[in-house]
Amino acid sequence: MTKTVPRKQKTQFTDKRRRHSHYQVTVFYADGEKFARVYTDKQKATNFAARQKKSPVVKMARVAEVNAG
Numbered sequence: 001m002t003k004t005v006p007r008k009q010k011t012q013f014t015d016k017r018r019r020h021s022h023y024q025v026t027v028f029y030a031d032g033e034k035f036a037r038v039y040t041d042k043q044k045a046t047n048f049a050a051r052q053k054k055s056p057v058v059k060m061a062r063v064a065e066v067n068a069g
Contacts, residue, residue: 021065027052028060038066 023045027035039045042063049061 022067024064024066025049025052026062026064027058028062030057030059 020040021042023039023042025037025039025045025048027049029035037048039048042065045063049063052058052061
């Protein structure tokens with residue numbers, strides 16, 4: 001005799017972690033190289049970009065908001 005195994009109920013997965021924005025700082029150097037770093041605090045990202053812009057080898061530093069996923 002074959003047994004029928006009841007199927008598991010599908011549950012809707014909800015991610016209950018705290019949501020927050022991410023800010024990516026991209027630094028462009030004069031020799032064509034790029035460097036990027038991600039922060040969760042906009043003020044820290046802005047301060048990092050401003051600090052990098054002071055360097056003579058940095059051509060541009062940009063802060064962009066990116067999606068966490």
